[in-house]
Amino acid sequence: MKIVDVSVKRPIGVIMIVIAIILMGTISLKNLAIDLYPEINLPITIVVTDYEGAAPQEVEKMVSEPLEGVLGTIEGIKKVRSISAPGQSLIILEFDWGSNMDTKINSIRDKLDLVTNILPDEVSKPLVLKMDPTAIPIVRLSVSGDMEASRLSNIAEDIIKPRLERTSGVANVDLIGNKEKEIKVEVAPIYLNGYGLSINQIIQVLAGENIATTAGNIKRGDQELLLRINGEFSSIEEIKNLLIPLPTGGTVKLDEIANITEDYKKSDTITKVSGKPSLSFDISKKSDGNTIKVANELYKSLEKIEKILPEGVKIDIVYDLSIFIRQSVDNVVRNLIIGGSLATIILFYFLRSVRSTLVIAITMPIAVITTFNLIYFTGESLNILTLGGLALGIGMMVDSSIVILENIFRYQELGYDRIEAAKEGAKEVGSAVIASALTTVAVFLPIVFVEGLAAELFRPLALTVSFALIASLIASLTIVPMLSAYLLQNKQKEQSKIMSSVYSVYRRSLEWSLNHRKTVVFGTLALILATFALVPMVGTEFLPQMDQGEINIDITLPEGTLLEETDKTIDYIVERLWEIKEVDTIFTSAGSGGVFSMGVSNTNVGNIYVRLVPLSERKRSTDQVMEEIRRLTKKIPGAEINVSQIQSGGFGSSAPISITITGEDLKVLNNLAEQIKAEVEQVKGTRNVINTAEEGRPEMQIIVDQEKAAMYGLNFSQIMSTVKTGFNGQVATRFRSQGQEIDVRVTLPEEYKQDMKQVEDILIQTPYGSAIPLKEVAELVQVKGPAQIEREDQRRKVNVTSDIVNRDLGSITKDIEDRLKKIQIPEGYIVEIGGQVEDMAESFGSLVYALILAIFLVYMVMAVQFEAVSYPFIIMFSMPATFIGIVVGLVVTGRTLSVAAFVGVIMLAGIVVNNAIVLVDYINNLRKKGNKRSEAILIAGPNRLRPILMTTLTTILGLIPLTLGIGEGAETQAPFATVVVFGLGFSTLVTLLLVPVVYTYIDDFEKWFKRKLSFKR
Structure with missing residues (x-):
């Protein structure tokens, strides 16, 4: 291999390249975005439409249904859901994974343009929002102080908010719970009736009298002055003294028919921190922002803001996502360092030389820094999964270097000088090392290409491990030979008595296995079959909860x-x-x-x-x-x-279990939901079981008599407009006071809104100039309407949701399915279990496909390496034994088979074959040199035992900190680390005995097959 020769001949050039990589890596690390999870592009959009004052049924019929019909025709749409609530419609559109969401949003807007003209006039323009997990607040602040609520609101609005918005990396700042003043004009119906006035007339007079406008220019000497007519209210007294024209002639002062006060707008929320009233700010970062950096910038802004705040105003941090991210990232880095240190210690134990250990250990930080470069240039972020991938690869990074160094030692023992030993030793095993690394990298290719939430989450991890292994492979073929040529001593220290005993025991075991081949094969098969008895003890879940x-x-x-x-x-x-x-x-x-x-x-x-x-x-x-x-x-x-x-991240279903019942009749749906809720509550491990068909809200329905209304020249819209104004109030104009604009709202007094008889007497202005009471054209009926109406794929639905405690998702779902069989489902109604159960099923399906493809790719890489189909088949026998380790590991640790654990299973497919590749390759080399089969196996096994144990133990010990699952954020990495540690451990034990036995069987079969072919000829 030329790369080996060049590295040994030009050490200064190699060192300069390494220094350049370290410098670039340091810069890349500084500029990398840091977050909790990788960026997830959820294929979900939400269409929000307001219909003020409308009941859920009205919102459903007039807004949700028309929008669902037109939006459901967009190409690539997977599911259409809607929520019709009082005054608002939410349409949730879910597309196929991998969809270009910018294109889809444009398609949504085009479709909305087709139907907006058929929606009621009172309906707002639909707002299209992209579901972005990074849009959740990263920081929540509270503002409190011993002062009037309106003054505190002004301070929050005018001083604090603008400065927070100017902070680098901040995308949005929402102020919650602020108090705004308004001038309330409460007009009593009894006076309106007495004077023959309507609310709308009061609004028109207020709006018409509070005007400031220009009337042109006027010359005064040499100057041209602007002629301005100022009719704006300058005080509340002017509003009170406003003259209202009467239908019969004459006028009446506004304060004679209305109560006019300065008050606070009716608050939608009451917020408190630790029991004390406060305002709050929800602060979101830009989608490409670094959460920790943005939070740090916010703290700097707060320091400046606190210096200019009036005395007594206090800002507290209620929620800060960056704290958990920082703790989680620090924890992974700590585990990475501990794992690397443990791997180095095991290297020293086997090599018994500081120089030899240094030659291998130095490749780890170089590979890590190189990986930072590659992460940066591919646009990924540093998060618990990419760092978890680094921690996972820290032990495997030295595998290639170990095999090369061991072979360099062997050449030194054969009498070669240090430089020639470095060259020949590295070149001889170079192809095997490349094949071993490529088999591990190959298993990640399917994860890169499959779609779904699991792929979105773990694709960065797969890339990171691949980058680390490729970087370590290059380091092993360049740095290790170069350092070996100049640092290693020709004389190697004798092995320890413990390792001598291990070699002796292994050689005897291997010899026994070759003499009892059937016992080894059937014994392994029996162990695998026995492990199936433990499978029911392994639970399943979507993602571990942090x-x-x-x-x-x-x-x-x-x-x-x-x-x-x-x-x-x-x-x-x-x-x-x-x-x-x-x-x-x-x-x-x-x-x-x-x-x-x-x-x-x-x-x-x-x-x-x-x-x-x-x-x-x-x-x-x-x-x-x-x-x-x-x-x-x-x-x-x-x-x-x-x-x-x-749980931070914002992806996946909000509830572990969500049972959807679809149909048309809300009563039937609610009845079914209550039955299902009762059954789910009986299942052990369920908590917070909720029927989303909430109790109906008491409401007063106004039923308009269309014929009577037409007699007075009125229609439904005119009648409802007057009623809405009376109850919700309407801003007639705005009053300027001390630099602030205050709404002037006309409404009915609160006591009139609570009296049905008073509501019936509300005057409706007719086109003919007269006013009639509401009861003349409408009837008031008290009923109980739904709090909200949910729909899915244009059918009404109700959900029964549940959290889970102390049991895994899979077993609880099985129990629920058994209980649901007892319920009689009416014709036309469908019951389905979804939530995280659905997410888990979809992800497992994608990962099974990825696993099958990964195994196939591993076989192909090995077939290319050996230029044969039989030897890869022998090596594949190291895979089944991993099943024992996986099941035992999950049972012993009490962990479940989650998406994270499944990724570990896929990784094992590429890792476990590495030891067998090295073993089979060496056996073949010995046979080519004239050794008999059994002799070659008995030489290769003990000779390759040390590098096999070293590579296995460095990988396992490198993952031990992650496997323990201690610290913030460790729950996500622990499952795949557990699977790899136990799977690799059991597989190695079996590989050392089973693979040589299978080798002999396949060899015998090939000889028999060749004899058969020659006999036929």
Whole structure:
């Protein structure tokens, strides 16, 4: 190999290249984005359409259904879901993985243009949003102070928010809970009726009188002046004294028929931090931003902001995603360093030489730094998966170097000088080393090309391991021979007594195996079959849950509950939460679904965000704390409380189990959902079982008599406009005061909104100049309507969702399926289990395909290497034994077969064959030199035992820190590390005995086959 000769002849050139790589790697590392997970391009978009004041049924019929019909025709669409809630329609469009979402969004907008003209006039223009996991807030701040609420809101709006928005890397800053002033004009129907006026007339007069305009120019001497007519209100007194023309002639002052006050706008939410009222900021980063860098920039901005804030105003950090990311990344780096150190120690134990150990160990940091370069140039980020890939590869990085160094030693023992030994030793095993590395890299190719969430998540890990192995391969073919030629001593130290005993035992075992071939083969087969008895003990799940120490508590009270009552219930729960010693921070929001929720807020819902002390400072896990919270909040009357753990990332289903019931009749759907909910609650391990067909909200329906309305020249739209104005209020104009613009809102007094008889007397202005009471053209009926209506693929649906505790997803799903068989499903209704179960099934399907393809690619690489089909077949016998290790490893550690573990299985397909490649290649070389088969095997086995044990133990020990799963974020890497450690360990034990035995069987078969062919000729 020329690369070996050049490296040995030109050491200065190699050193200069290494220094250049280190410099570039340092720069690349500094500029790499750091995040928790790789960037995920979810093929999901949301279309949001507002229809103010409309009930869910009206939103469904007038907005959701038309939009679903036209959007469902877009090419590549997988699923169309909709939520019709009071005043709003949400259409969720899910496309095939790999779709170009920019193109799809353009198609959505084109389709929307076709239907917007048939939507009601009151409907807003549909807003198209791309589902972006990185758009979730990375930081939440709270602002509190001992001052009037409006002044605190002004400080937050005018001082804090603009400076936060200017911070480098910040994409969006949302202010929540701010108080805005307004001038409220409450017009009593009794006065309107008495004067023959309507609300709309009051609005028109206010808007018409509060005007400032220009009337042209006027000359005054040599100057030309602008002639301006200023009719704007300068005080509230002017508004009170505004004259309203009467239909009968004359006027009346506005304050004689209305109560005019300066007040706060009705708040949708009440936010508090640790029980104290506050405002809050949700801050999102740009999609290509570095979370840790953006958070650091925000802290710098906060330092500057705090210096200019009035005394008494305090800013607290409620939530900071960068803290967990930093802890997780630091934990992986720590594990990587520990793993590398353990691998170096095992190298020294075998090599018994500082120089030899240094020759191999130096390739690890060089390969790592080279990998940083490749990660940077491919546009990936540093996250727990790419760093996990580095930690996974840290032990394998030295495999190639070990094999080459061992062969260099052998050539030195044969009498070659250091330089010739370095050249010949590296070149002899170079092709085998390249084949071994390529088999490992080959298994990752299918992961790169398959589609789905699993591929999106683990493709960067596959790339990182591949980069690391290719970098280490190049280092082993260049740096190792070069350093060996100038650093190694010709005299090698004698091996330890322990290793001498190991070699002796192995040689005797190998000799026995060759004499008892059937026993070895059937014994291995029996072990594999026996392992199947352990398979039921291995659970399945989508992705392991990380312990971030953050808990989300959703509170739902009966529909119609006032916001203030919801806030009181939340305060009571917060008092109970402070009894838990692990609680560090509590943020509450009455009237909102929480930090990460998607949906419509309501006065009867609330959210509590709980942050626990760091993992290192508490003995209990987040799951255990959640169980205590459930116990403390179990008996709160009228409250439905859902306690869940917050998981960053924003991908996958929100609930582990989501059972979808589709049909048309809401009553039937709700009845089925209640039956299913009751059955699911009986399954061990289920928690927070919820029927999403929430209790119907009491509502007053206004049924317009079309014939009577037509007699007065009125239509439905005109009647509803007046009623909506009376109840929701309408901003007639804006009043300037002290540099601020304050809305002037005309509405009915609160007491009139609560009295059905008063509502019936609301005056409706007719085109003929007269006003009639609402009861003349409409009837008021009290009913109970649905809180929201969900649809999927143009059919109504209801979901029953559940979290899981202390059991795996697969076994719980099986129990639920068995229980659902008891329920009689009416014709035309369909029940399906989805949620993370569906995500898991899709991902496992993709990964099974990737595994089959990976095995095939590994075989092809080996066939090219050996220029034969039989030897790769022999080597493939090292794979089945990994099944024993995988199952035993998962059972012993109590871990489940997740997507992460499955990726480990795929990796094993490329790793376990490496030892067998080296062994079979050496056996073949010895036979070519004239050794008999059994003699070649008995020489090759012991001679290759040391490099096999070294490569296996460096890989295993390099992964031990990840396998233990200790520290923040370790839950994601632990499953694939566990699978590789146990699978590789068991496979190596079997490879050392089974592969030589299978070699003899295949060799015998080839000889028999050749005899048969020659006999036929």
